[in-house]
Every structure is written in C-alpha cells, then in structure tokens.
Amino acid sequence: MEFELRIVVEKVAISTQEVVECNMLKVYDIEAPQSILELGLRHTEQISLLSKVQNSVLAEQCKLIRKDHKTCPNCGGKLGRNGTTKSKFHAVFSDHQLTIQKHRCQNPDCRWQQSSTTNAVFGTNIHPDLAKLQCEQGANFSYRQAQENLEKINTCHRPINNHTQISRLTSQVGEMLSKQNLITPEPEECAEASKEIILQVDGGHIPIKEKQKRSFEALFAVTYRPENLQPVDENHRQIVDKSCAISAQEDNLEMMKTYVLNTALKQGLNTKTLVTALADGAKNCWSVIQALKPHCRDIEAILDWFHIGKKFQNVLNGLDATNQESLENAKWKLWHGQATEAIEKLETLRRQITDEKQKNKLKGLKDYLLRNQEYLINYEQRKQSNQTFTSQVAESHIDTVINARHKRDGKMQWSRVGAHNVLQIRAAMISQQWQHHWQRTVLPALGIVA
Ligand SMILES: [Zn+2]
Structure with a gap:
C-alpha cells in the first residue's frame, strides 16, 4: 500500500469537537530519502509551509477584528457594515494580505467611516x-x-x-x-543597593570617509557588580550581568554622564557605594567617571592595566633585545606601584636610543603615564588581594562595539548622530537590556x- 502525507488545518467547535472547516495546505509524497538533502523539508519548503499556516490563522483572526464595533465614535449612532479592506501584513518570514471588515455610521447626518487597514487597526503593518x-x-x-x-x-x-x-x-x-x-530608571528597574560597583570607561574613534573631516570620538562604559564577574574557565571570565552606555555626541559629555549614572543606578548605585573605576587614560574618560562623585560614597579611579599593557606592547615591538629588557623592567616597577621610578627608567631609556621613531614612541608612553600618574596604583598588591585593576573582558571594550559595525563598514558616510543612535542598539545588545x-x-x- 502506498501513502501520502496531507498537512491539514481543521477548524473545530471546542464544545462539540465537531470539525466545521477543513483545509488541505499541502500534500507530501512519502519516499525513502536518497540523501541527507531529501531528509525532511528543504529550507524554502519550510518557509512556504509556515506561510500557508499563517494564512489560515490570519483569516480566522481577521474575522474577529473589530467584531464588537457597534457604535459610532463620532455621534454614538449605530454602525453598519461597509465592505472590507485588503491590506498588507509583514510577519517574520512571510508577507500576507489581510481582509478586515469596514464599518460606516448609519446616521445620515454623520456617515463616519472607519479606516480598516492593518496600520489603522494596529498602528503598524510590521510584526x-x-x-x-x-x-x-x-x-x-x-x-x-x-x-x-x-x-x-x-x-x-x-x-x-x-x-x-x-x-x-x-x-x-x-x-x-x-x-x-536619558530617563532616570524606575526603582523596579534597579538592582538592590551594592556596596561596590565597577565602572570601565574607554574611548575610541569612528572613522568617516568624508574628506577634510576627522573621525569622531565615542565613549563606552560598562558597569557591573563585582560578584557578577565570574569565571568561565581557568583563563576566562565573563560579566554575567552588566549595563552599558555609549555616546558619540559632541555635547561636552553631557549625555554620556547621564547615561553612565543611569546604568550605575540600574546596577545598584547609591550614596554608600564605592565606585571602582577603570579608564584607558583619556581625559574625557576621567571626566565621565568624576561626574558620579555626588551620587556615591567614593570613587577609586585606576588607570586600566589592560591599556597600560597594550601601550607597553606597542613600544616593545620596535626595540632590540637589550632595550626590551629595560622596558620590561620599567613595566615591572609600574606593576609594583613604583610609578616615579618607572617613569624615570623610561626617560633614561629614551636618551639611550638613537632611532627617532622609537624615541617618540617612548616619549608618548612616558607622557601617557605622567598624565595619569595620580591613577597609577600598586597593581601587584591589588591582584594579590583579589581587587579589580584591569578590564580584561574582551567584549566590554569599545573596539568590539565599534568594530563590529562602524569600522568594518568603511563605505558608509556616518553622521555623528546617526552613528550615536545605531551604537545605542549595539550597547543594549551587549548588556542584557x-x-x-x-x-x-x-x-x-x-x-x-x-
Ligand atoms: Zn456617526
């Protein structure tokens, strides 16, 4: 005996279980699959079948839309039926045409007519x-x-x-x-008060292709509670719950400061909270961090070891073995909280080197540390006592946020506001928001x- 498979939609009266309508959507042959390709339904067929099922559901739903509309909203008169309107509806995988009942006021002095498109009924025709x-x-x-x-x-x-x-x-x-x-979060959106909150801020550049125009700066901040930094395996950790803020606006950091405060509030910031803040060293980052001062107990601002490491690596790559050792030595001093000695060592090294390019790089590194000297700490000690000193979680750096959209796509001509807006979605996607x-x-x- 041979068989086929019928995909059928039945409309059934719930009380009696009587089938009042039956539609066959599709018939499939039952055959032995000759290859994995023939196993089950192909991609296109799945979408097509889904679309047919949707049509059945939508046809029944449409009959019920505005079924109870009996009175005219204009004069209070009786409404009568006035044909139907066909309009579009876009579901996730398929497009449909809806047939929706139209009404008209029967009062001859009013004659109010209802608009019955998907847009008029639901506000949009996109699911x-x-x-x-x-x-x-x-x-x-x-x-x-x-x-x-x-x-x-x-x-x-x-x-x-x-x-x-x-x-x-x-x-x-x-x-x-x-x-x-920009809106202050409601208490129910905020986590319970936290004794400590960690804030990471770093900046990056969004390139634009327009001539004579410079790329513009964006700032990115991540806030989280210390207990939410959890190990994935021996070498990796992840922040299981975090709030992110990003801004590319040119507004003296006004928006960014409000965003950061709001994300910190969501994580449980209050006037008793100690904020441990890590930054890449840019002046803008420190300004954003300091803006939290009136809202917390204290701020411990630290130059992020992650960024220090990157800066050292950049200089290290161009040096010969002997000078590399000297540089490593300066880094070791910095790690152990001897910032002044480290900076002196960099200066000594700079004088010894003859290559102009390397000299400049070393000066850059030295100036960077001098600029941020008040934020240099004893990193070794903090590591030993299990306290935050580095932002090591890759996904929480601005380059990841910008790269994924704005650097890869070099052809786009971004306006500052346009980029700012799109980045809001990316930041929301990176946090759990x-x-x-x-x-x-x-x-x-x-x-x-x-
Ligand atoms: Zn009316």
Missing part, C-alpha cells in the same frame, strides 16, 4: 518580531549586508526587508533608545502606542 530582527541586523551589519542576510534566512527577497527599510527602522529605534537612556526590554523601544519606534 514587532520582524522589526526586532531588522534592528539587530541593522545594528550589526551594513544595511545592504543586513538585507542580504535577511534574504538568506528567508530564502527570497521581500521588499519589506529592503536596506532602506532596515536603515529607517534602525535609526528610529536607535533614536528612541538614545532618548530612553535588549534581550529583555526590546519591546519597550521597538513598539514605540514602530508607532504603536502603549
């Missing part, structure tokens, strides 16, 4: 799950790349996934996030009133 996906793609890739990625997931091109739509939505959501991040609260931003950006 928020699709909007979320578009935003995530738009924040992580160039808009054209995002379009391509969505086409691959979807197995076909859909006008709704066009790069212009992705660009528009990503900007709107980013702008919304940028505003929302996006995953849990994306609807808060995506729904209003789509035009849906809560």
Whole structure:
C-alpha cells in the first residue's frame, strides 16, 4: 500500500469537537530519502509551509477584528457594515494580505467611516518580531549586508526587508533608545543597593570617509557588580550581568554622564557605594567617571592595566633585545606601584636610543603615564588581594562595539548622530537590556502606542 502525507488545518467547535472547516495546505509524497538533502523539508519548503499556516490563522483572526464595533465614535449612532479592506501584513518570514471588515455610521447626518487597514487597526503593518530582527541586523551589519542576510534566512527577497527599510527602522529605534537612556530608571528597574560597583570607561574613534573631516570620538562604559564577574574557565571570565552606555555626541559629555549614572543606578548605585573605576587614560574618560562623585560614597579611579599593557606592547615591538629588557623592567616597577621610578627608567631609556621613531614612541608612553600618574596604583598588591585593576573582558571594550559595525563598514558616510543612535542598539545588545526590554523601544519606534 502506498501513502501520502496531507498537512491539514481543521477548524473545530471546542464544545462539540465537531470539525466545521477543513483545509488541505499541502500534500507530501512519502519516499525513502536518497540523501541527507531529501531528509525532511528543504529550507524554502519550510518557509512556504509556515506561510500557508499563517494564512489560515490570519483569516480566522481577521474575522474577529473589530467584531464588537457597534457604535459610532463620532455621534454614538449605530454602525453598519461597509465592505472590507485588503491590506498588507509583514510577519517574520512571510508577507500576507489581510481582509478586515469596514464599518460606516448609519446616521445620515454623520456617515463616519472607519479606516480598516492593518496600520489603522494596529498602528503598524510590521510584526514587532520582524522589526526586532531588522534592528539587530541593522545594528550589526551594513544595511545592504543586513538585507542580504535577511534574504538568506528567508530564502527570497521581500521588499519589506529592503536596506532602506532596515536603515529607517534602525535609526528610529536607535533614536528612541538614545532618548530612553536619558530617563532616570524606575526603582523596579534597579538592582538592590551594592556596596561596590565597577565602572570601565574607554574611548575610541569612528572613522568617516568624508574628506577634510576627522573621525569622531565615542565613549563606552560598562558597569557591573563585582560578584557578577565570574569565571568561565581557568583563563576566562565573563560579566554575567552588566549595563552599558555609549555616546558619540559632541555635547561636552553631557549625555554620556547621564547615561553612565543611569546604568550605575540600574546596577545598584547609591550614596554608600564605592565606585571602582577603570579608564584607558583619556581625559574625557576621567571626566565621565568624576561626574558620579555626588551620587556615591567614593570613587577609586585606576588607570586600566589592560591599556597600560597594550601601550607597553606597542613600544616593545620596535626595540632590540637589550632595550626590551629595560622596558620590561620599567613595566615591572609600574606593576609594583613604583610609578616615579618607572617613569624615570623610561626617560633614561629614551636618551639611550638613537632611532627617532622609537624615541617618540617612548616619549608618548612616558607622557601617557605622567598624565595619569595620580591613577597609577600598586597593581601587584591589588591582584594579590583579589581587587579589580584591569578590564580584561574582551567584549566590554569599545573596539568590539565599534568594530563590529562602524569600522568594518568603511563605505558608509556616518553622521555623528546617526552613528550615536545605531551604537545605542549595539550597547543594549551587549548588556542584557535588549534581550529583555526590546519591546519597550521597538513598539514605540514602530508607532504603536502603549
Ligand atoms: Zn456617526
């Protein structure tokens, strides 16, 4: 005996279990798969089947939309049916046409007519799950790349996934996030008070291709509670719960300072909290950190060992073996809290070297340490007593945040505000904020009133 598989949608009366409608969506042959390719349904077929199931669900839902609309909102008169409207609806993987009942006021003096498009009923014709996906793609890739990625997931091109739509939505959501991040978090959004909070701030540059224009600076901050830095394995640690802030605005750091305060409040900052702050040494970073002063007990500001290490490495690479040893020695002194000796050693080394390029590099390193001398500590001691001295978690550095979007995509002409907005989404994705609260931003950006 031979068989086939029918995929059927049944509409059933719940009380009697009587099948009142039956639609066959698809018939599949049952055959032995000749290869792994024939095992189950192909990608395109899965999307197509999903689309058919959606159509069945949507047809039934549409019959119920505005079913209870009986009175005219204009005059209070009786509403009568007035045909149907067909309009578009874009679900995550498929596009549909909805048929929605229209009403008209029967009072001859009023004649009010209802608009019955998906937009009129719901505020948007895009399912928020699709909007979320578009935003995530738009924040992580160039808009054209995002379009391509969505086409691959979807197995076909859909006008709704066009790069212009992705660009528009990503900007709107980013702008919304940028505003929302300025609002002081509600008590229920904040973790319980924490004795200590760790704050990492570093800066980076977003390149722009326009001639005669310099790249612009962005600042990135991560706040977390010490107990949330947990080991993954012997050599790696991760921050299991963190709040991130990023700004590329040219506003004397005003926005960044508010963002950082709000992220710290979310992590449990209060006036009794000790803030341990790590920074890469840029003046802007220290200003952002010091702005927390009125809101906490004290701030312990430390020049991030991660960045010191990077700066030393940069100089080390160009030196010969003997001078490398001298430099390592200076670093050792710095590590053990002997900053003055370390700086003197760098100066001695600079005088010995003849190569101008190396000389300049050494001067750069020395000046960097001099500029940040008040933030140099005994790193060895802090390590021994298990206290924070370095920001070693890779994903929490600005280069990771910027690189993934703005450096790779060199062709884009970024405006400062445009980049700022898109980076808000990336920062939200890096913290847990996006995953849990994306609807808060995506729904209003789509035009849906809560
Ligand atoms: Zn009316």
